[in-house]
Amino acid sequence: MKFNPFKLERFFAQYEFTAPYLLCTSDCESFTIKELLSFEENSQTRFENLSLGYTDTRGNPALRQAISSLYTTSNTDNILACTGAEEGIFIFMNALLTSRDHIIIQSPCYQSLYEIAKSIGCSITQWPMNPNNKWELDLEFLENSITPRTKAIIINFPNNPTGYLISRNSINRIIEIARKHGIYIFSDEVYRFLEYDEKDRLPALCDIYEKAVSLGVMSKAFGLPGLRIGWVVTSHKTLIEEMASIKDYTTICNSAPGEFLAALALRHKETILNRNLGILASNLSYLRMFFTKYNDFFEWVPPIAGPIIFPRLKFTTDAHVFCQDLVEKKGVLLAPGSMFSYNKDHVRFGFGRKNMPQVLEHLEEYLDSYIKCKELE
Ligand SMILES: Cc1ncc(COP(=O)(O)O)c(C=O)c1O
Incomplete structure (x- = not known):
């Protein structure tokens, strides 16, 4: 099995x-271990006395219990814990x-959502989102691409x-x-729960389709x-049995401290999500002002969920050169679209x-x- 370099991860490794x-990270603000432990009485003593032996290969039962609270139909037998979302994809x-x-x-x-399949030798059809129509997907294209x-x-x-x-109707x-x-559906839901209005939240695919796998993670x-x-x-x-037997060749089981803290965090998910949604709402108000002020530089689609946007650059056609110059001159990191093998004039915020x-x-x-220099030219 041979893998092409993971462009975005290599970029992050550098910067x-x-x-x-x-200014291009995809996760929300983090917490310290101390902050997490403060959510529950006696948790510090429990954490200090945690055994560092191997954990259950499916995931600690307390963790799977906490994960099952995120789904409507799932019981703990339907859940396989893994090391990051990345291992789930693999x-x-x-x-x-x-x-x-x-x-x-x-x-x-x-990238790993297609690169792993590519390394297996699968043939791949890219189903394009439309940048000229708020990134909408053409469902006819999907149907016509099935072989x-x-x-x-x-x-x-x-x-x-x-x-x-996407809308609920389109998901249906x-x-x-x-x-x-x-056909199976693999639904990467790592940004789920970051809908600014709860009514926009889609159901987890594993709750509504018998051949779906939903992917979740603590990271985002x-x-x-x-x-x-x-x-x-x-x-x-x-x-799920087959995925569990592949996991025997990747990590066997998760880190025990990671599982303990993840279960604790999920028992307090409302507190964590409310804090993170608050940060997103406040930052979005700054971004709205920013994109109004710099309307000549960027065209963006205001999001309804998540911590990421992918504006188009109006002042240059080479996002890579712009991002490189920006990080060198001002230390600000944006991710060029080329990290997603996408058009050269988009950047991820x-x-x-x-x-x-x-x-x-x-x-x-x-x-x-940049404006001053242009005026002087
Ligand atoms: C859509 C998507 N899926 C999976 C992952 C991998 O997540 P993790 O770093 O938790 O393994 C990421 C990380 O950026 C992601 O954006």
Whole structure:
């Protein structure tokens, strides 16, 4: 099995811990262990006495119990805990797909969602979101792309990098199409629970489609990527068994401290999500002012969920050169669209961190000096 380099992760490896002002991260503001432990009485003593032996390969029962509270139909047998969402993607693809299969994947997207399938030898159809129509997807395109070899449709809402959240009606239609052809759906839901209005939240696909796998994680909505705890959920019994047996070759089981803290955090999910939604709402109000002021530089689609947007640059056609110059001159990191193998004139903004307004000021300084230079030319 050979993998192409993971462009975005290689980019982060270069800059994430050296650039002082991150404006493209996809997670929400994090918590310290101390803050998490303060949510429950006696948790510090319980944490200190935690055994560091192997954990249950399916995930600690207390963790799976806490995860099951995020779903309407799931019981703990339908849940397989894994190391980050990344492992969930890897074990799903390796459990289900062979080189004879075809998959359809929403595009642009997080690279591993197609790269793992590619490394298995699958043929891949990219299902494009329309930048000229608020990133909407064409459902006819989906239906027309299905072949007798199509094994799975891969979706991600709210989407990374565009921020797009599909409607409930369209999700129902996708399920109808998949059911008609007996196709699996892998639904990456790592940004779920970050809908600004709860009524826009889609049901988890594993709750409404028997051949769906839902992917969740502590990293994004809950702001706890350092725990490295994710999960896959499906009512499809054979598939979950097959994913569990692939996991025997990747991590066997999760980190015990990570599982303990993830279960604790999920028992207090409302507190965590309310704080993170508050940060997003406040940062969005700054972004609205920013994009109004710099209307000549960016065209954006105001999101209804999630911590990410993918504006188009109006002042240059090379986002990579812009991002490079910005980080060198002002220490502000934006992610160019090329990290998502997408058009050269888009950049990903992430606005889940508390310091976003200060970081935005540094970007403004850069843009103001760009304007001055242009005036002098
Ligand atoms: C859509 C999507 N899926 C999966 C992942 C992987 O998440 P994790 O870092 O928790 O493994 C990411 C991370 O950015 C993502 O954006």
